[in-house]
Amino acid sequence: MENSLAYVRTEDAPLLAPPANMVGWRGWVMSNLFSNWKNTLLTVVAGYFLYIVLTNILSWAVFRAVWTGDNRDACAIEDAGACWPFVKAKFLQWIYGFYPIEQRWRANICFLLLAGGLIPMLMPSMPHKMWNALFLLVAFPLIALILLTGGNFSLTISSFIGVGALLAAIAAFLPLAIYGMEEGIHKAKLGIILVGLGVFVWFASFGINFGGLGSATSALLLFAGGAFGLVQLTSSGNPAARANLKLWAIVAGGLIAAMLIMKIDFGLEYVETSQWGGLLVTLVVAITGIVASLPLGILLALGRQSKMPIVKYFCVTFIEVWRGVPLITVLFMASVMLPLFLPPGTNFDKLTRALIATAIFSSAYMAEVIRGGLQAIPRGQFEAAQALGLPYWNMMNLIVLPQALKIVIPGIVNSFISLFKDTTLVAVIGLYDLLNIISAGSADALWASSQTPATGYFTAALMFWVFCFSMSRYSQYVEHRLNTGHKR
Amino acid sequence: MSAVDNTQEPTVSFWNDPKTRSLALQALMIVVLLLVGYYLFSNAAINLAKLNKTFGYEFWPRKAGFDLSQTPIEYTSDSSYGRAIIVGFLNTLMIAVLGIMLATLIGFSVGIMRLSKNWLIAKIAMVYIETVRNIPLLLQLIVWYKVVLGPLPDNKQALNFGNVFYLSKKGLNLPSPIFGAGAWMAIVGLIIGIVGALVIRRWAISRQMTTGQMFPHLSLGILIVVLSPFAGLLVAGWPMTFDYPVAGTFGFRGGATVLPEFLAMLIGISVYTGSFIAEIVRSGIQAVSHGQTEAANALGIRAGLTTRLVIIPQALRIIIPPLASQFLNLTKNSSLGIVIGYPELVYAGGTVLNQTGKAIEIVLIWMIVYLSLSLLTSAFMNWFNSRVKLVER
Numbered sequence: 001m002e003n004s005l006a007y008v009r010t011e012d013a014p015l016l017a018p019p020a021n022m023v024g025w026r027g028w029v030m031s032n033l034f035s036n037w038k039n040t041l042l043t044v045v046a047g048y049f050l051y052i053v054l055t056n057i058l059s060w061a062v063f064r065a066v067w068t069g070d071n072r073d074a075c076a077i078e079d080a081g082a083c084w085p086f087v088k089a090k091f092l093q094w095i096y097g098f099y100p101i102e103q104r105w106r107a108n109i110c111f112l113l114l115a116g117g118l119i120p121m122l123m124p125s126m127p128h129k130m131w132n133a134l135f136l137l138v139a140f141p142l143i144a145l146i147l148l149t150g151g152n153f154s155l156t157i158s159s160f161i162g163v164g165a166l167l168a169a170i171a172a173f174l175p176l177a178i179y180g181m182e183e184g185i186h187k188a189k190l191g192i193i194l195v196g197l198g199v200f201v202w203f204a205s206f207g208i209n210f211g212g213l214g215s216a217t218s219a220l221l222l223f224a225g226g227a228f229g230l231v232q233l234t235s236s237g238n239p240a241a242r243a244n245l246k247l248w249a250i251v252a253g254g255l256i257a258a259m260l261i262m263k264i265d266f267g268l269e270y271v272e273t274s275q276w277g278g279l280l281v282t283l284v285v286a287i288t289g290i291v292a293s294l295p296l297g298i299l300l301a302l303g304r305q306s307k308m309p310i311v312k313y314f315c316v317t318f319i320e321v322w323r324g325v326p327l328i329t330v331l332f333m334a335s336v337m338l339p340l341f342l343p344p345g346t347n348f349d350k351l352t353r354a355l356i357a358t359a360i361f362s363s364a365y366m367a368e369v370i371r372g373g374l375q376a377i378p379r380g381q382f383e384a385a386q387a388l389g390l391p392y393w394n395m396m397n398l399i400v401l402p403q404a405l406k407i408v409i410p411g412i413v414n415s416f417i418s419l420f421k422d423t424t425l426v427a428v429i430g431l432y433d434l435l436n437i438i439s440a441g442s443a444d445a446l447w448a449s450s451q452t453p454a455t456g457y458f459t460a461a462l463m464f465w466v467f468c469f470s471m472s473r474y475s476q477y478v479e480h481r482l483n484t485g486h487k488r
Numbered sequence: 489m490s491a492v493d494n495t496q497e498p499t500v501s502f503w504n505d506p507k508t509r510s511l512a513l514q515a516l517m518i519v520v521l522l523l524v525g526y527y528l529f530s531n532a533a534i535n536l537a538k539l540n541k542t543f544g545y546e547f548w549p550r551k552a553g554f555d556l557s558q559t560p561i562e563y564t565s566d567s568s569y570g571r572a573i574i575v576g577f578l579n580t581l582m583i584a585v586l587g588i589m590l591a592t593l594i595g596f597s598v599g600i601m602r603l604s605k606n607w608l609i610a611k612i613a614m615v616y617i618e619t620v621r622n623i624p625l626l627l628q629l630i631v632w633y634k635v636v637l638g639p640l641p642d643n644k645q646a647l648n649f650g651n652v653f654y655l656s657k658k659g660l661n662l663p664s665p666i667f668g669a670g671a672w673m674a675i676v677g678l679i680i681g682i683v684g685a686l687v688i689r690r691w692a693i694s695r696q697m698t699t700g701q702m703f704p705h706l707s708l709g710i711l712i713v714v715l716s717p718f719a720g721l722l723v724a725g726w727p728m729t730f731d732y733p734v735a736g737t738f739g740f741r742g743g744a745t746v747l748p749e750f751l752a753m754l755i756g757i758s759v760y761t762g763s764f765i766a767e768i769v770r771s772g773i774q775a776v777s778h779g780q781t782e783a784a785n786a787l788g789i790r791a792g793l794t795t796r797l798v799i800i801p802q803a804l805r806i807i808i809p810p811l812a813s814q815f816l817n818l819t820k821n822s823s824l825g826i827v828i829g830y831p832e833l834v835y836a837g838g839t840v841l842n843q844t845g846k847a848i849e850i851v852l853i854w855m856i857v858y859l860s861l862s863l864l865t866s867a868f869m870n871w872f873n874s875r876v877k878l879v880e881r
Binding site for chain 1: 510513514517518521523528529531532534535536538604605606607608609612618619621622623624625626627630631634635638639816820821823824826827834838841847848851854855858859862863
């Protein structure tokens with residue numbers, strides 16, 4: 001039986017190498033570009049298309065381009081490509097607008113501070129994220145405001161009193177947050193009554209025009225109410241009372257200090273916002289929009305989730321109205337309609353109006369982004385916080401928001417990208433942002449040639465693209481980092 | 489802290505009752521909102537009185553005195569302000585509807601190209617998406633208008649496409665159809681075609697249910713619906729002629745003209761929105777688990793049918809909600825027409841605003857129109873979404 005087979009192989013035959021057109025670059029090309037006749041046809045057509053597009057762009061931007069010159073004569077030649085000397089001559093204006101040349105160092109410092117605050121913020125490995133965020137969201141805007149405008153704001157005594165009265169009114173309600181409703185009401189009764197009276201007098205003085213007397217009375221009442229609340233807190237040895245008191249003192253001190261700093265004369269020359277322009281304005285509008293929209297968006301998102309119908313429907317209406325209309329109409333509204341609804345005599349410059357419009361507009365979008373994060377937090381987190389007896393704001397601040405905000409970082413970056421692109425619309429109310437100043441520069445008689453606009457818009461597109469593309473890559477990176485495997 | 493004081497009575501006191509609290513808070517909110525509203529409106533009243541203005545739409549029937557370049561309904565500078573705004577609204581609708589159609593077409597094609605097995609095609613689609621998405625729409629519109637369409641030759645040297653289409657810096661001239669008597673037969677033909685396609689579909693499905701034999705009812709149905717109006721016309725003795733544009737000394741006579749502003753708007757807005765739709769389509773298709781394809785393969789379903797019957801229906805469910813919001817964005821972005829001079833709602837309203845100074849009234853019209861367009865689109869998309877939604881147990 002065992003000899004019936006003539007030949008039995010005792011070992012495996014050696015493996016043959018795969019065919020040469022299946023491995024290496026040839027294999028890759030065969031399987032990705034020429035796997036069958038349809039694919040080959042597609043590759044040839046696409047390759048031809050690509051060849052046409054690339055050679056045209058290269059020829060325009062490099063081979064036929066004009067590289068040197070001082071005015072339009074260099075570029076207004078037959079069959080010229082891009083007019084690069086135009087970009088060179090105008091570039092600084094595209095960055096700073098009409099900001100006085102000898103004052104540009106102020107804008108430079110702002111750019112540096114922004115980069116210095118933003119880069120460590122974006123790197124997950126850098127420590128002290130809280131201080132970093134505080135710098136970016138609080139200190140940096142204040143510094144930039146003073147540096148760019150020149151500071152020395154004419155804040156009146158009454159504006160200090162107004163802010164102080166507001167802080168006092170908050171202080172009057174502090175005992176409620178610490179002792180709970182029942183005991184808090186009992187302790188803070190007098191303070192709350194005083195504050196209520198103060199608010200009433202304030203509003204009454206508007207209708208009947210008490211003038212300074214009404215405001216003064218109301219401020220006095222508010223201060224008395226706040227003092228009463230503070231006395232209640234300092235006299236108790238309750239640690240929660242002390243913690244809340246500290247927070248209030250930091251906020252109050254910070255606000256008053258910020259107002260004082262804004263009032264100080266640093267000897268900086270005043271630069272009107274109408275002189276700002278270019279990338280500076282684009283960044284100011286986009287960053288103000290996003291900084292203002294974060295707190296507003298959080299409040300709106302929480303309000304939308306509220307069980308109280310009036311709070312909920314107010315937030316829903318607010319969000320849906322602003323999301324339902326184009327930014328252009330919001331800008332027009334801020335530009336032509338807003339002044340009508342403010343007390344006679346109040347007047348904002350164009351930039352402030354654009355900032356108000358973008359802040360409102362982007363807060364509605366931000367609210368929806370944050371709502372997405374809130375909805376992604378498992379119900380159990382809320383229930384666990386409630387089971388521990390945490391009041392609403394503590395539950396939100398300590399448990400829910402830290403988790404929710406972390407998951408929506410990519411969403412926040414994405415809404416920043418669209419806000420950044422949308423800043424180009426401020427041109428319709430007459431601001432010279434990056435795009436508008438490049439448009440205006442292309443029409444400059446000194447440089448006008450058939451290729452000047454194309455060169456200008458090409459540069460603008462490149463600048464916007466670099467900003468937006470890098471941000472979108474960053475958002476993808478964060479998304480990838482956050483996606484730690486328990487995605488629902 | 490009394491909040492966790494467990495020696496307290498279990499009965500909830502008046503102040504600690506969440507109901508009382510929320511009522512008090514909401515009452516406070518109403519009071520504050522009313523006060524703020526009163527404050528704003530009293531300011532507006534004072535300001536308007538100071539400027540000698542009143543609130544009202546009495547300007548609506550007054551003579552506008554300005555021209556609009558594109559008028560879907562009859563409009564001259566003698567027409568009223570109201571009619572100017574209506575013309576603007578119709579122009580907005582026109583760009584929105586055509587833009588949505590073109591953007592969807594571009595988006596689906598590029599989204600599928602992005603998933604192509606051909607490396608070059610996939611990369612070209614990717615470069616298109618990443619370039620167009622990251623450049624502001626306004627910049628793209630201006631480039632289409634000023635850099636692409638602007639340098640086109642004048643009327644006399646218009647680019648001639650077979651004596652039928654002419655492209656110049658004044659726009660695109662194309663033949664316009666003229667319908668004679670009996671043209672209504674086209675509509676009759678279309679209705680018969682649709683009914684016929686539906687009947688064939690029913691028959692094909694019932695035959696497949698009983699015998700398992702398949703019939704290409706979808707492609708045949710589309711063919712029938714497309715051809716039926718022409719069949720109707722043929723039956724009526726072809727009562728349709730075309731009015732061809734003829735080059736004259738001062739521009740073209742006859743035919744229809746598509747304004748360069750409209751062309752720039754349509755191309756720009758569709759290319760831009762198309763890049764977003766492409767990403768939505770790609771992620772929607774990729775989100776359908778690969779197991780579905782494998783299961784279909786295991787059942788022996790052909791590749792084309794797998795895509796049509798297994799992948800697409802599931803991907804559509806993921807694609808539709810973000811697609812709806814892209815359609816909304818496109819509609820809202822049509823307001824950028826004001827920058828390149830396309831006479832849409834914001835352009836017409838803005839001109840009226842400049843002439844009459846009726847800021848509040850015009851802004852209100854804008855808000856109401858865009859809000860209702862948004863609500864209508866989302867209502868329609870919700871209805872559509874509920875039709876394709878997975879019916880859960």
